[in-house]
Amino acid sequence: xxxxxxxxxxxxxxxxTPVTLRxxxxxxxxxxxxxxQDPGHGLRLIHYSYGVKDTDKGEVSDGYSVSRSKTEDFLLxxxxxxxxxxxxxxxxxxxxxxxxxxxxxxxxxYFGPGTRLTVT
Amino acid sequence: ILNVEQSPQSLxxxxxxxxxxxxxxxxxNFYALHWYRWETAKSxxxxxxxxxxxxxxxxxxxxxTLNTKxxxxxxxxxxxxxxxxxxxxxxxxxxxxKFYFGSGTKLNVKP
Numbered sequence: 001x002x003x004x005x006x007x008x009x010x011x012x013x014x015x016x017t018p019v020t021l022r023x024x025x026x027x028x029x030x031x032x033x034x035x036x037q038d039p040g041h042g043l044r045l046i047h048y049s050y051g052v053k054d055t056d057k058g059e060v061s062d063g064y065s066v067s068r069s070k071t072e073d074f075l076l077x078x079x080x081x082x083x084x085x086x087x088x089x090x091x092x093x094x095x096x097x098x099x100x101x102x103x104x105x106x107x108x109x110y111f112g113p114g115t116r117l118t119v120t
Numbered sequence: 121i122l123n124v125e126q127s128p129q130s131l132x133x134x135x136x137x138x139x140x141x142x143x144x145x146x147x148x149n150f151y152a153l154h155w156y157r158w159e160t161a162k163s164x165x166x167x168x169x170x171x172x173x174x175x176x177x178x179x180x181x182x183x184x185t186l187n188t189k190x191x192x193x194x195x196x197x198x199x200x201x202x203x204x205x206x207x208x209x210x211x212x213x214x215x216x217x218k219f220y221f222g223s224g225t226k227l228n229v230k231p
Binding site for chain 1: 126151152154162163164166169171172209211213217218219220221222223224
């Protein structure tokens with residue numbers, strides 16, 4: 001599981017309240033990601049980080065902000081939660097590896113267990 | 121936003137049938153193609169990473185091919201078993217380590 005944990009695992013909140021989800025990794029990975037999973041959409045990238053204090057927007061970043069003040073933690077904040085943000089949120093890291101057969105290098109993604117957020 | 125498409129959306133097969141799914145992706149600035157297996161209530165698990173045109177990867181009864189020139193990848197399952205039932209996701213990787221996922225193919229294998 002690449003040492004990735006997410007907290008909380010489940011949360012129910014009311015429209016208009018702020019919510020922060022935490023992703024924690026223990027293996028010093030440089031790249032971290034936040035995705036949301038919705039029926040018919042697979043996984044959609046919200047924000048990602050390529051280092052401490054280095055973040056960028058993904059395809060569905062509106063209404064979300066992120067922070068990465070240290071390597072191991074990547075926080076996703078919903079400033080004012082809306083019902084459309086009800087979803088399952090997955091954190092991921094990407095890890096550099098070299099294929100032993102071909103000698104080619106690439107990155108592999110590993111995912112956290114997910115956080116189910118319900119906005120009522 | 122890059123459009124990665126998977127087909128079919130869902131598939132129902134009998135145990136022992138062989139099946140295949142398609143993932144199509146924009147080939148400009150392509151870096152790698154990833155396949156994941158995703159069981160309900162779990163996290164996606166990596167199956168294959170492919171980078172070169174013509175790449176073929178195999179793991180047991182599951183194999184995958186890659187065509188980067190025309191922008192597609194196939195995933196094959198030979199002799200499907202009920203435990204193969206899952207959603208199979210593909211993701212195309214581009215510059216700056218960004219991944220774009222398809223919506224998945226949901227496979228149901230009936231005993």
